[in-house]
Amino acid sequence: MLVYNKVMKTKIPKKTRRIVLCYLAILVILYVIIYVVPKVTGMFETTQTLENGTLIISCEAEGYLVKDETINLADKTGILKYKVVEGTVIKKGTTITAYDSEAEESSEEVNIHSKYDSLLKNLGDYDGVKSGMKSPISGVLDFSMDGNENYFSMDNLKNITKEGVDERSYDIEELEREKVIQGEPIFKVSNDDNWYVVCWLKKSNAKGYEEGMEVDLQLPEGTVDATVYSVEKEGDLYKTVFYTNGYYKAFAHTRKADMTIVKSNNTGLIVDNECIIEVDGVKGVYVVDKDGDYKFKPINITASDKKQSVISEKTFTNDKYELVETVIVHDEVLRDPQKALELEKEDKE
Numbered sequence: 001m002l003v004y005n006k007v008m009k010t011k012i013p014k015k016t017r018r019i020v021l022c023y024l025a026i027l028v029i030l031y032v033i034i035y036v037v038p039k040v041t042g043m044f045e046t047t048q049t050l051e052n053g054t055l056i057i058s059c060e061a062e063g064y065l066v067k068d069e070t071i072n073l074a075d076k077t078g079i080l081k082y083k084v085v086e087g088t089v090i091k092k093g094t095t096i097t098a099y100d101s102e103a104e105e106s107s108e109e110v111n112i113h114s115k116y117d118s119l120l121k122n123l124g125d126y127d128g129v130k131s132g133m134k135s136p137i138s139g140v141l142d143f144s145m146d147g148n149e150n151y152f153s154m155d156n157l158k159n160i161t162k163e164g165v166d167e168r169s170y171d172i173e174e175l176e177r178e179k180v181i182q183g184e185p186i187f188k189v190s191n192d193d194n195w196y197v198v199c200w201l202k203k204s205n206a207k208g209y210e211e212g213m214e215v216d217l218q219l220p221e222g223t224v225d226a227t228v229y230s231v232e233k234e235g236d237l238y239k240t241v242f243y244t245n246g247y248y249k250a251f252a253h254t255r256k257a258d259m260t261i262v263k264s265n266n267t268g269l270i271v272d273n274e275c276i277i278e279v280d281g282v283k284g285v286y287v288v289d290k291d292g293d294y295k296f297k298p299i300n301i302t303a304s305d306k307k308q309s310v311i312s313e314k315t316f317t318n319d320k321y322e323l324v325e326t327v328i329v330h331d332e333v334l335r336d337p338q339k340a341l342e343l344e345k346e347d348k349e
Contacts, residue, residue: 264303
């Protein structure tokens with residue numbers, strides 16, 4: 001015998017169905033607005049309020065220090081006593097170390113092959129190699145070397161290439177010790193009166209660098225003021241050399257370092273580049289007044305990157321030496337100046 005279960009069907013009123021559908025539609029719309037459309041709030045920001053600020057234009061690079069360095073070799077085998085502490089700024093002729101006369105006779109002969117042989121070989125015919133216990137130049141005392149002193153010398157600055165720096169080793173060998181063999185390096189002095197930093201930049205980062213331009217080099221242990229010495233195209237990159245005579249704590253001990261090159265640090269009114277438009281050859285912005293009307297005002301750009309610009313406030317002098325009125329702080333400027341320009345043209349027609 002078959003048994004049928006009758007299920008009671010409940011009919012939903014039309015009004016309730018409409019409410020549910022409307023609710024679902026609202027949820028879909030909210031989802032699209034919040035998750036699909038990026039930067040939702042930006043969609044409704046039709047103007048930007050001009051405020052004072054700072055625009056820093058910089059880029060990252062790996063810098064190589066080029067210095068005038070001398071390396072002193074032991075003039076005989078023996079036991080050393082160092083008289084000056086590493087990092088000291090010394091004068092030419094300063095005695096850095098001396099042989100221990102008491103221990104000299106009992107010092108054992110050591111193997112003629114030294115761990116410094118490969119480093120000295122890398123120096124080639126470097127004229128910065130000297131002999132003796134006294135410093136041949138004034139500068140900063142350092143008890144280390146990497147064998148690159150000749151390649152990164154000032155005389156070789158023009159010959160330094162990206163390929164050359166990439167294929168070199170930068171392992172540092174410490175020089176301070178007791179036992180030395182004749183001909184081994186015992187200390188180094190780096191002239192800090194003037195030195196260079198060389199790096200290789202992409203075209204976009206090298207753009208705008210000119211000889212004599214002042215920049216800041218933010219190095220791991222401090223910032224130094226520098227000047228652009230030269231910019232030369234090398235393959236797809238630009239070999240950029242900076243000159244400085246600034247103090248840097250790790251100067252003598254550093255060969256290469258990650259750095260930030262600060263091209264400019266400008267203060268003034270900050271405006272997003274999307275707000276700027278050119279009208280009849282003049283760059284400017286459309287300022288919105290209290291009544292909602294807008295007016296074109298010329299601007300003077302003092303610095304700019306891909307997103308923002310620094311502009312003058314109140315007045316500036318143009319190329320014709322005319323005093324021009326411009327924007328002021330808290331002015332509201334249009335984010336879509338092209339639309340304003342089109343409407344302005346329609347009104348004139």
